[in-house]
Amino acid sequence: MAKPREFEKPTGVRDFPPRVAEKKRAVEERVRVCFERWGYREVITPTLEYFETVGGASAIEEHKLFKLLDRDGQTLVLRPDQTAPIARVVASMLREEPLPLRLYYHANVFRAQENEAGRNAEFYQSGVELVGDASPEADAEVVALAMEALQACEIEPLQIVVGHIGLLDGLLSERLTDRSQAALLKESLGQRNFVAYRNQVRRFQLPKEDEENLLSLLRIRGNREQLTVLRDLAHTGRTREAVSHLEAMWDALEDMGAAGHVVLDLSLVGSLDYYTGIYFEGYGSAKGAYLVSGGRYDRLLEQFDRPTPATGFGLKTDRLMEASPSFDREGERIALAYSPKAREEAFREARRLREAGQAVFLYRFKEGETAVPAAMRKSFDRVLEVKEDGHVRI
Amino acid sequence: MSAFDTLTIAMPKGRIFGEATELLRQAGVPLPADVSEDSRKLTVSAPEAGLSFLLVKPVDVPTYVEHGVADLGVVGKDVLLEEARDVYELLDLGISPCHMAVAGLPDWSPVLHPKVATKYPRIADRYFREQGQQVEVIKLNGSVELAPLIGLADRIVDIVSTGRTLKENGLTELEHITDITSRLIANRASYRLKSGRIQDLYEKLASVVEKGEPV
Structure with missing residues (x-):
């Protein structure tokens, strides 16, 4: 490979100029306020983790991990997500803390990307984990909070789509004796390939009713009424329990006044061996991509020796920055230009403005200069001038 | 019909475009008479049907759809296999086998x-x-x-x-x-936010396609 030019960066990483950095800060601030109002508290974990522990427990496939070696030859990873590190913290430092725990984070995560250049290998997420609560209310809480966070960023239109991995599993295995067939179908759903799903179902040569039931899973999309359809399809105890859990979650969402933008879709699946219960994605005005994903992952904590149910979500901060409108900045940006002789007056005026919450940029007139250069004026809301007599002019 | 309800469909120029528009007409979608495969335009609109078409190179169809500048696309399975884009594969249209x-x-x-x-x-x-x-x-x-x-x-x-x-x-x-046929693909967000219109078009097309093949 050619030697990089001095301005080059490694593939997939970005600089944020002030305007982009400000937007990121504003988005994070808005969602932070939501998280804290629901009683979540921030945690910060290291960028580096052991491949053996967090790398293995993460929902992200191994080939997407950035790996490096430490001095002892141990394999490390740049954290590919924030959920596994938080599970580690909950099972270690916070082991004695009573459950449920409500935690949130703002973090950068790292994933090697294949496709074309320009895809991010480092990106930002803000999210919550609700650990130690298996109830439908806990699932409703994270769905409602995800929606509230998107609304706080003025995302419109907005839709949260909810699936249920455990329920899907149950419905499939009630009709397929062969586990590998169920795995094939779930893989097709994961690839969002409904053509392959339908072809596979037809190829299995099932009894007509079972075939029709499996094909109908693609069509079960919509509001609460779809749950009655699911109830009729569920035959065994475990599957029925999953339907009841979804119904109870929906009731809780309605009581929270948050069921309006929520849609059920059983064909929606996330990372297959990670999520155990509900899985959801949130969509907004962003072109083409989802803004939030999350769900219940009851098996993760046992990998850190503290078996505990958990649910949560991660907002895709970068996409949220793009999808949300530009937010009004609080306070003005003011350029305060002064003649050297009026410096004391100028500084006093600047302090007064800053205390009133304005951002003040000081500019000393050069010898013979009487006005602020036009090119500079453009980047300020207002320009004030303190001339030799000490008076402030606009 | 608001602007939000217009569906944009990316299509390859040439034969697939001809066959796909024929399929749409069979499905009862009102397309203007001048929508045909020998058009030299890059965009074609069918306001009555609430559709607009982007005419692009076949290999680019999944790219337009993945990035959301097109809600839907019609494209050969060969391109889907080669490009491996993150899109919904909704329906086998059975055309251009x-x-x-x-x-x-x-x-x-x-x-x-x-x-x-x-x-x-x-x-x-x-x-x-x-x-x-x-x-x-x-x-x-x-x-x-x-x-x-x-x-x-x-x-x-x-x-x-x-x-x-x-x-x-x-x-x-x-x-x-x-085996290769052309598929109807959808953008991930459009599939959610325009689900009513996409579902409607999907069902119309599915009923035409199913008729053509032994079930």
Whole structure:
């Protein structure tokens, strides 16, 4: 490979100029306020983790991990997500803390990307984990909070789509004796390939009713009424329990006044061996991509020796920055230009403005200069001038 | 109908566009008479149907859809397999049927350093790896049939519809890789936020497509 030019960066990483950095800060601030109002508290974990522990427990496939070696030859990873590190913290430092725990984070995560250049290998997420609560209310809480966070960023239109991995599993295995067939179908759903799903179902040569039931899973999309359809399809105890859990979650969402933008879709699946219960994605005005994903992952904590149910979500901060409108900045940006002789007056005026919450940029007139250069004026809301007599002019 | 309700569909120029618009008409979608495959325009709108079409290169269709500048797309399965984009594959439209095959000279026999020329390096690489064969894949952008004739490769991987092109170049089909038809694909966010309109169009098309094939 050619030697990089001095301005080059490694593939997939970005600089944020002030305007982009400000937007990121504003988005994070808005969602932070939501998280804290629901009683979540921030945690910060290291960028580096052991491949053996967090790398293995993460929902992200191994080939997407950035790996490096430490001095002892141990394999490390740049954290590919924030959920596994938080599970580690909950099972270690916070082991004695009573459950449920409500935690949130703002973090950068790292994933090697294949496709074309320009895809991010480092990106930002803000999210919550609700650990130690298996109830439908806990699932409703994270769905409602995800929606509230998107609304706080003025995302419109907005839709949260909810699936249920455990329920899907149950419905499939009630009709397929062969586990590998169920795995094939779930893989097709994961690839969002409904053509392959339908072809596979037809190829299995099932009894007509079972075939029709499996094909109908693609069509079960919509509001609460779809749950009655699911109830009729569920035959065994475990599957029925999953339907009841979804119904109870929906009731809780309605009581929270948050069921309006929520849609059920059983064909929606996330990372297959990670999520155990509900899985959801949130969509907004962003072109083409989802803004939030999350769900219940009851098996993760046992990998850190503290078996505990958990649910949560991660907002895709970068996409949220793009999808949300530009937010009004609080306070003005003011350029305060002064003649050297009026410096004391100028500084006093600047302090007064800053205390009133304005951002003040000081500019000393050069010898013979009487006005602020036009090119500079453009980047300020207002320009004030303190001339030799000490008076402030606009 | 608000602007939000207009569906944008990315389509390849040429034959697939003709067949797909024919399918839409059969499905009862009102398309203007001048919407046809020999149009030179890059965008065509059908306001009465609430549709607009982007006419693009076939391999670019999944790209437009993945990035959300098109809500839907019509594209051959060959392109989907090669491009591996993150989109919904909703419906097999059954149009433009053909298949992906390995071809070579009729007297082909295994060689010491096998080379395969193709426009589909990803599909070829995956296929031969799954067969446990070790081959070098050479990417070409056209005139693939030439490669075995002049010794650039001993075999090719390409689309075969009638087999005439192979025959004209003295090649023969050696292995069948997979069947190819055109698919209806959807953008991930559009599939959610415009679900009503997409579902409606899907059902219309599905009813026409199902009629054409034995169920």
